[in-house]
Amino acid sequence: MKLLKLVPDDTNIAFLKWRVPFFAISVLLIAASWALVFTKGLNYGVDFAGGLEVRATFTQTAEAPVGDLRDQVATLGYGDPVVQRFGEDNQVSIRVRLPDEVSADKEAAQAAANDIVETLQAEYDDFRLDGNDNVSGKVSGEFRQTALYALLAAMGAIALYIWVRFEWQFGVGALFALFHDVSLTLGMFALFQLEFSLQIIAAILAIIGYSLNDTIVIYDRIRENLKKYRKMEVPALLDLSVNETLARTVMTSLTLLVALLPLLLFGPASLFGMVAAITLGLFVGTYSSVYSAAPILVWLGVTSDSFVPRESAADEQEKKARGLV
Amino acid sequence: MLDFPTWRKVWLWLVTALCVLAALPSLLSATSIRWPDVLPQPMVNLGLDLAGGSHILLEADAGQVAAQRLENMEENVRNTMRSAEPRIRIGDVSTRDGRLSFVLDDPSQIDRARELLLPSINGTGLVREWDLAVEDGNRMILTPTAEGIDQAVSDAMESATEVVRKRIDELGTREPTIIRQGETRIVVQVPGLQDPDQLKALLGQTAKLEFKLVDQSALPSDVQQGLAPPGSEIFAYADTSDFAGTSVAVRRLGGIRGDNLTGAQQSFDPQTNEPVVNIQFDSDGGRRFAKLTTENVGKPFAIILDDTVLSAPNINEPIRGGTAQISGGFSVETANQLAISLRSGALPVDLAVIEERTVGPDLGADSIKRGMLAMGVGSLLVIFLMIASYGRFGVYATVALVINVAMLLGIMAALSTTLTLPGIAGFVLTIGAAVDANVLINERIREERKRGRRVIAAVENGYNEASRAIYDANITNFIAGVLLFLFGSGPIRGFAVVLIIGLFTSVFTAVTLTRMWVAGWLRKSKPKDIVL
Numbered sequence: 083m084k085l086l087k088l089v090p091d092d093t094n095i096a097f098l099k100w101r102v103p104f105f106a107i108s109v110l111l112i113a114a115s116w117a118l119v120f121t122k123g124l125n126y127g128v129d130f131a132g133g134l135e136v137r138a139t140f141t142q143t144a145e146a147p148v149g150d151l152r153d154q155v156a157t158l159g160y161g162d163p164v165v166q167r168f169g170e171d172n173q174v175s176i177r178v179r180l181p182d183e184v185s186a187d188k189e190a191a192q193a194a195a196n197d198i199v200e201t202l203q204a205e206y207d208d209f210r211l212d213g214n215d216n217v218s219g220k221v222s223g224e225f226r227q228t229a230l231y232a233l234l235a236a237m238g239a240i241a242l243y244i245w246v247r248f249e250w251q252f253g254v255g256a257l258f259a260l261f262h263d264v265s266l267t268l269g270m271f272a273l274f275q276l277e278f279s280l281q282i283i284a285a286i287l288a289i290i291g292y293s294l295n296d297t298i299v300i301y302d303r304i305r306e307n308l309k310k311y312r313k314m315e316v317p318a319l320l321d322l323s324v325n326e327t328l329a330r331t332v333m334t335s336l337t338l339l340v341a342l343l344p345l346l347l348f349g350p351a352s353l354f355g356m357v358a359a360i361t362l363g364l365f366v367g368t369y370s371s372v373y374s375a376a377p378i379l380v381w382l383g384v385t386s387d388s389f390v391p392r393e394s395a396a397d398e399q400e401k402k403a404r405g406l407v
Numbered sequence: 408m409l410d411f412p413t414w415r416k417v418w419l420w421l422v423t424a425l426c427v428l429a430a431l432p433s434l435l436s437a438t439s440i441r442w443p444d445v446l447p448q449p450m451v452n453l454g455l456d457l458a459g460g461s462h463i464l465l466e467a468d469a470g471q472v473a474a475q476r477l478e479n480m481e482e483n484v485r486n487t488m489r490s491a492e493p494r495i496r497i498g499d500v501s502t503r504d505g506r507l508s509f510v511l512d513d514p515s516q517i518d519r520a521r522e523l524l525l526p527s528i529n530g531t532g533l534v535r536e537w538d539l540a541v542e543d544g545n546r547m548i549l550t551p552t553a554e555g556i557d558q559a560v561s562d563a564m565e566s567a568t569e570v571v572r573k574r575i576d577e578l579g580t581r582e583p584t585i586i587r588q589g590e591t592r593i594v595v596q597v598p599g600l601q602d603p604d605q606l607k608a609l610l611g612q613t614a615k616l617e618f619k620l621v622d623q624s625a626l627p628s629d630v631q632q633g634l635a636p637p638g639s640e641i642f643a644y645a646d647t648s649d650f651a652g653t654s655v656a657v658r659r660l661g662g663i664r665g666d667n668l669t670g671a672q673q674s675f676d677p678q679t680n681e682p683v684v685n686i687q688f689d690s691d692g693g694r695r696f697a698k699l700t701t702e703n704v705g706k707p708f709a710i711i712l713d714d715t716v717l718s719a720p721n722i723n724e725p726i727r728g729g730t731a732q733i734s735g736g737f738s739v740e741t742a743n744q745l746a747i748s749l750r751s752g753a754l755p756v757d758l759a760v761i762e763e764r765t766v767g768p769d770l771g772a773d774s775i776k777r778g779m780l781a782m783g784v785g786s787l788l789v790i791f792l793m794i795a796s797y798g799r800f801g802v803y804a805t806v807a808l809v810i811n812v813a814m815l816l817g818i819m820a821a822l823s824t825t826l827t828l829p830g831i832a833g834f835v836l837t838i839g840a841a842v843d844a845n846v847l848i849n850e851r852i853r854e855e856r857k858r859g860r861r862v863i864a865a866v867e868n869g870y871n872e873a874s875r876a877i878y879d880a881n882i883t884n885f886i887a888g889v890l891l892f893l894f895g896s897g898p899i900r901g902f903a904v905v906l907i908i909g910l911f912t913s914v915f916t917a918v919t920l921t922r923m924w925v926a927g928w929l930r931k932s933k934p935k936d937i938v939l
Contacts, residue, residue: 085938086795091857192607192760213459213766221464221762225896232894236887243883284829284902287891288836291906294887295843295880302876330850333796334843340788341838349781350774352456356832 088336089329097324098317101377108262108374115269122272125164127279128215130229132222133179134160134195135215140172142208151176154205160194166277168351173212175277191216229283233264236287240294248301249389251382256297259367259375263293266366267359276355285356289363292338296331296371303327304379305389312386319386320376335368411923419923423810426912429817449820453598454827454901456766457775460598464762465571465610467591472563472756473556477502480527480537480549482660484509487523495520499546506550514545524549534558560590563755568593571758573751574609593758605744613713613757614748616665616686616733618699621707621719625656645715647736655716657709663699664753667692671749673742676734682742683734686749693729701725710735712745778831789842797849798938799928803921804845811841811909811916818908827901837909840881844917847873853939862937863929870922877918881910 128135140146148165151174155163160178168175180194195216203209217225237260245253267286271278303323311319342364345357432442433451442448455462481502488495496512511517521539528549530536536555540548568587575583575597584596597606622639631654635641640659644650670687688696699708700722709719710733717735737745789808794801815837819826852869860868885907892903 085798086792088796192604196604211767213764215765216760216763218761220466228894228896229899232891232899235890235894239886239890240883243886244879247879280896280899281829281832283899284832287887287899287902287906288832291836291884291887292839294883295840298880298883299843299847299876302879306872326854327850329853330843330846333792333846333850334839337789337792337842337846338835338839340792341782341785341835344781344784344788345778345835347781348777350777352774353778353828353831356828357835360832360835 087329088332093325093328094321095325095328096321097372098321098377098380101317101373101380104373105377108370111269112262112265115265115272118269118272122275124268124272124278125275127277128177128217128222129280130222130226130278131179132217132219133177134191134198135178136176136195136198136202137168137212137214138174138176138202139170139210139212140174140206140208141210143172143206145171146174147206148174151202154201155198158194158197158201160198170351173351191218225280229280233283233286236290237261237264240290244298244301248305249384251379251384251388252301254382255375255378256294256301258378259293259297259370260290262370262374263289263363263366267363270362271359276358279355281353281356282359285359285363288360289367292360292364293367293370296334296367297375299330300324300327300371300376304376304384308384308386308389314386316380316384316386320379324372324376331368331371335364338364411926416923419919422915423814423920426814426817426821427810429821430813431817433816433820434813449817449823451816451820452823452825453775454825454830455596455598455764456828457826458598459766460596461606462762462764463595463597463607463610463760464588465593465595465758466761467560467564467567467593467756467758469556469560469591469756472560473505473551475756476551476556476559477505477507480507483527484524484549485660487527488520491519491523495523506548508546508548511545511547517541517545517547520547530555530558557590564591564593566752567754567756567758570752570754571595571610574747575606577747577751578606578609592761607760607763609744609747610758611760612744612748612754614745614751614753615713616668616749616753617662617711618665618696619657619659619662619709619711620699620703621709622656622658623706630654630656642709642711642714642716645712645717645735647741648717649736650716655709655719657711657716662708663692663695665692665749666753668749668752671746673739673746674732676732681734682737682739683732684737684742684746684749686731686733688729688731690729693727696729696731697725697727701727774828789838793842793845797845800845800849800852800921800925800937800939803924804842804849804917806924807845807916807921808838808841810920811912812838814912814916815905815909818912819905822908824904824908825901826905829899829902830905833902833905833909836906837913840884840910841913841917843880844873844877844913845921847877848918848921849939852937856937856939862934866925866929866937870918874918877914881914885910 124130146167148167152163152165155165155176155178160180164177166175166177167173176198178194178198180191195214199211199214203211237257240260241253241257244256264286267289270276271282300323303326304320307314307319307323307326311322314322339361342357342361345353346361349357429449430451432448435442436450481500484497484507485500488497495516497509498512500507500509511520521541524539524547528535528537528539534554535552536558538550538552540550542548564587568585571593572583572585575585575595582598584594586594588594595606595610622636625636625639629636630641633641633654635656638659639656641654641656643654644652665686667689668686669689672685674683674685675681676683704722704725707719707721710717712733712735717733733745786808790805793804793808797804812834815834848869851873852865855865855868855872856862888903888906888910891899892907895903
C-alpha cells in the first residue's frame, strides 16, 4: 500500500531567506491589529461590556427581520441596540447596553429585559426566546480584569519555562510569537466586529496552546541541530530545522483543520465565533512559528555554543572522583 | 525502551479500562440504554450553556450587614443599660461613621458599664468583635473590628446560602447548584428552568418581616415630607397596599422581628376573601408578640416587609395564640411567594442579581446535536488522514485517539466536572495535541528510517526523540492551564480543566499506549521493513 505523503522527502525551502520582509510584515500586521483595536474597538459582548443580551429564533420565518427588530427595540428607550444574526438566518441576538443607573438597579434591569421580550413576543408570533444574559457593569469589569490577568500570567509563565528549558533567546522568540498570534486574532475581531466574549478568550487560549506546540517542535529541532552541526551557519541551520519538521507541521495543521471545518460549517451557532477564531489562529500560529519565532533567534544571536554543556566545577570534581579524566 | 514487562502492560490496560468505564454512563445517557443502577454513576455534568437552564449570580451588600450589626448593638446597649441594677442612664446615642457612641450621665458608672458590655464586645467566636474606647471620661465609643465584620459577613452569607437553598427546594426544581463564591456572592444554577422570573423574584425577596409600633406623635405633614421625630423612622407603604404613595412613622426600637416563625401559609381572609398570609410564631416569638400586643392594645402597629409597610392595623385585643395574619393587597401568587420566603426564613442580607444567564433547553439540545455531528464528521476526516498517511501506525494513532476522548470524558465524570462550550474548545485542543504527538512520532520514525536505521532502532529513536518535544509542549501547556484555572473566571476555568486533564490523557494514549502496541507488533512479527 502506498501511503499518502503530503510533503515530499528532503525539502529544502529557504524559509529564512525572506525573514526580513516577512518579519516586517508581521510587525506591521501587529501594529495594524492594535490600531484597529484602538480605533474601531472590539465589539464587546455582554460578558465584557455589561448589559442585556436576548437570543431568539423566529420559528416560522426564514429570515429574521433584523432592521425591524432594531427599530422596535430602539423605540423602547434603552439606547441603541445591537441586533445581529446569530448562526442561522432566523436566529438573532439583541444586545442593549443599559445605562449605568439602570444596570445597577436589579429591578430596573429585569424590567428592561422583560419589556424587550414581551414587546417582541407581542409583535412577532413566532418569536421563540432561546436565552438571555444580563451582566452588571461590576461583573463585566471583573471579567475583563481576570481574563487579562489570566492571559498575561499564562504567557509570562510559558516564556519563563522555555527560557529555562532552552535559552533566553528562545523564551523571547516564543513570547513574541504568542504576542503576534493574540494581536492578530484581536485585530481580526476588531476588523470584522465579531462579538468578543468570554468564549473568544477560551479560543485565544487554544490558539496560544496550539501555536506554542508548533514553536516548541521547531525549537526542539533547532536545539538538536545546534548540538549536531556545530559549524553550520545559524540561518541555514534554522532553515534545515524548519524543513525537517515541515512534514509534521503540514500534517498536524491539516488534521486540525479537517477537525475544525465541520464545526465551522455546520456546528452549533453558539460555537461559531470560537471555532472561527481557532481556525484563524491555526494559520496565524503556524506562520508565526516559522517566521517570527525562528528568525528572532538569528537576531538575538543564538549560536551553537548556546547548548554546549558548560561544565561546572562540581561536574569536573565528580568526573575526577569517578576517574573519568 | 520497547520492552514492556507484563506487569506494565496489565497496569496500563487497567488504567485505560477504568477511565473508559467511567465514561460509559455519560455516553450511554445520550442513548436509550440504561446503565445499571447498582453500579456507581459518574457523570459529566453539562454546563448550562449546553443543557439549558439559568445561572444567577447574587451579591450581598456587606455594608448592610455592618449597618444591621450596628443597629443590633445599639438596641443591645440600650437594653443592657436599662436593665442594669442600678440603672445606668445614657444619652446622646449616635451611630454615625459606622460606630456607636453614647454618653453616660454619671461618669462614675463607667467601669460597671464596661463590665456589662464585655460579653457582647468579645463576642462568642474566637475573634474580638468590637473595640471599646472612652473619651472625655464619660463617652463610650464602640467601633466594630475588621475581623468582627468579616465574621459577621461570613455568617450572614452562610445562612443566606442556606435560605436560598430552602427557597429553591420549595420550588421543586431538580438538582439546583448553590455555591458560595468569594466573600459576598452566591452562584445559583438551575438546569432546565424555562422561566427564571419566579426564581429571581423569590431570591430577590429579603423577607425581613418586622412589627413596629406606629409613632402617633408624628405630625402627618412631617411624615409625608420624610421628617421623623426623634427615635422614629419613616417607611413608605407598599405599592400594593391601599395607602400606596403615603408613608408612616414607626418607633425605631421595641418592635419584634418575624425571624422566629414555625410556619407561614397562603390563605384567604374569611371576611374580605382577600389573599393573606398566616404565620405561626415559635414559643419565644409568640411570647414576645403577645407581650407587644398586650401592652399596646388600641394602638396601631405597622407590619413591615423589606422596609415597606404592608399594613398598619389597630391592635384590637392582645394576640396570645402565637399566630397572626398579614394582609397587604396581595395577589394569590405574591402571597404564596411571601409564604415560601417566610417559611425558609429571612435573608440576613439583601441579595442583588448581578449576573444572569438563561439558555433555553431547545437551543442547548440543538447545540449538542450539531456539535456531535460536526465532531463526528471531523473525526472521520482525521482518521482518514492519519491512516492514509501512516498506515498501521495511523491505525494505532486512531485507536489511541478514540481511547483518549473516552478517558478524558471518564476522568471528567469521575471528578464530576462540568462540560461547557469553552470546554469543547479544550477538547478540540486536546485532540489536536494527541494527533500532533503521533504525527511527531511517526514523522520522526520515517526520518530515522531514511537515515538508514534498522526498524527497531528507528522506532525506538522515533519515540525517544519525539517525546522530548511532546513533553516540553505539554508541560508548557500544563503551566498555562494551571494559571488559567487559578486566575480565570467561570468559562476560562471550564476550558482550563479540560485542557489539564486532556494533557495527561493525550500523552498517555498517544505516546505510552501506541508505544506498547507498536512494541508488541514488532516483537511478534519482527518486520524487516515498515511501511511508513
